[in-house]
Amino acid sequence: MRTPLLALALTATPALAQANPQIDYPAFQALTASVAPERATRLVRFDAFKAEAAKPDTLLLDARSKDAFAGGHIKGAVNLPLTDFTAESLAAVIGANPDRPILIYCNNNFSNHRSPVPLKSAPLALNIQTFINLVGYGYPNVLELADVVDFTDPKVEWVTG
Numbered sequence: 001m002r003t004p005l006l007a008l009a010l011t012a013t014p015a016l017a018q019a020n021p022q023i024d025y026p027a028f029q030a031l032t033a034s035v036a037p038e039r040a041t042r043l044v045r046f047d048a049f050k051a052e053a054a055k056p057d058t059l060l061l062d063a064r065s066k067d068a069f070a071g072g073h074i075k076g077a078v079n080l081p082l083t084d085f086t087a088e089s090l091a092a093v094i095g096a097n098p099d100r101p102i103l104i105y106c107n108n109n110f111s112n113h114r115s116p117v118p119l120k121s122a123p124l125a126l127n128i129q130t131f132i133n134l135v136g137y138g139y140p141n142v143l144e145l146a147d148v149v150d151f152t153d154p155k156v157e158w159v160t161g
Contacts, residue, residue, distance in 0.1 A: 035136075038135070042143050043144050043146035046145065046147040046149055049103060049143070052103055053074075057097075058100070058102075058103060059094060059095075061094075061103065061134075062104075063079075063081060063085075063106070064106065064107065064116075066079060066081060068107075068115075069116075071115055074157060075158070075159045082130055098138050099141050100141060101143065102143070103142075103144075104130050104144050104145070105127065106126035107120050107125070108127065110148065110149060110150065111149065111150050127145075
């Protein structure tokens with residue numbers, strides 16, 4: 001009989017859990033804890049989000065998959081999937097100014113709950129990981145859409161392709 005993966009994980013020794021120097025879960029926990037209070041101040045309502053997006057130096061970043069982005073996104077958004085985040089890829093998309101305003105949104109900002117924005121588990125919403133990763137890579141000026149909107153609302157300016 002096979003041992004369930006969860007049972008194996010629960011029996012892993014602390015030394016084994018830290019065996020890979022390229023994976024640092026305690027540092028991730030510390031980063032997450034340090035980002036939480038800042039994130040709470042960076043949630044913006046849709047009208048403010050749209051006003052900020054209209055500013056010339058602001059980047060509207062969509063970190064969903066390439067396919068989800070092609071299926072539809074807010075007009076003016078640039079796609080860099082979270083799975084492709086590296087120091088180099090972020091610098092290429094964001095540019096030389098680490099303080100550039102960056103706006104983010106995810107599937108859970110939409111009430112439609114269908115492709116290309118199916119609802120995700122709330123604790124695993126992409127905005128959370130995207131915010132943490134951007135700050136962790138040195139981009140502190142992240143604003144996150146706080147509202148839930150309907151992508152068919154003309155105010156959203158939803159585009160496909």
